[in-house]
Amino acid sequence: MAWKTWLSAAVLSAALVGGNALVATNAGAQTKWDLPAGYPATNFHSKNLQLFADDVKKLSNGKLDITIHPGASLFKVPEIKRAVQTGQAQAGELLMSNVENEIPIFGIDTVPFLATSYDDAMKLYKASKPIIEKKLQAQGMTLLYVVPWPAQGIYANKELKTLDDMKGLKFRAYNPATSRIAELVGAQPVTIQAAELAQALATGTVNSFISSPSTGRDSKVWESLKYFYDAQAWLPKDMVFVNNEALGKLDAASKKALMDAAAAAETRGWQLSKAEADDAKAALIKGGMTVQPPSPELAAGFKKIGETLAAEWLKKAGADGEAAVAAYKKM
């Protein structure tokens, strides 16, 4: 056999025998990632994630292919961080304040009335981003992008004139701060993730909650509840993040594609969120709900609760929290 023919035959058989290993190290090969996410496919966060994945694929010339798993279909929301940290999934999307008990600085965006507009939410994000990135890095993960939910308001099955009217309500919580609010107003906290909210409302497991108009629309809340009080209390954020080992395996071009697509997704996500705030409120009204600002009495009661929560959070978050809040206030 001429040496050239021998060589190509040897390469070919190595390719056949070594199948997977060769594919994994070949620069032309495709890398496939899973990205678990918590909210329905129709939600703006999920749509933005799909556009992000499409961009990554296009910018990497098909080399990095990310499958988005919306609706908590691959992992439940409270499991997503661990799944990414342990490499069960390469990347994920998570409500930052979901991990507030473990890392208090992640709850900075659910301190009531600290940042209630998109401009302030952006400032708070910039002020807290360095420490949040550092905390993720310490656990072997990299932040890709962050997008806020519209401002949070109160849903209830009855008219709320004062905070006292919330006593005894069965109140759905989505993170530690919302559980604490339920306790402080004398309601019964029940932690339920967004994917199960519609059912919990339909079965009467809960009859009130705090969230965005978006999640109300996603859950067709008007089928169970009639009132939405637009308290504009805070804008919680979702983060999209990646496992560093998976990131380290990418070639430079794919990594650049990922980071460029993430930057675009962040800009687009903030715009989508702003548009969503009004759209979703209109959908609540169309569904037959009363959408209104809280009465001055209800707002004042809620402000008080907010102060308690802010003090409790600052104590938990310590020097990191203080530094981030001080940086925010200077902006």
Ligand code: PCA
């Ligand atoms: N929707 C999510 C988190 C914040 C929001 O607006 C939820 O209710 O679970």
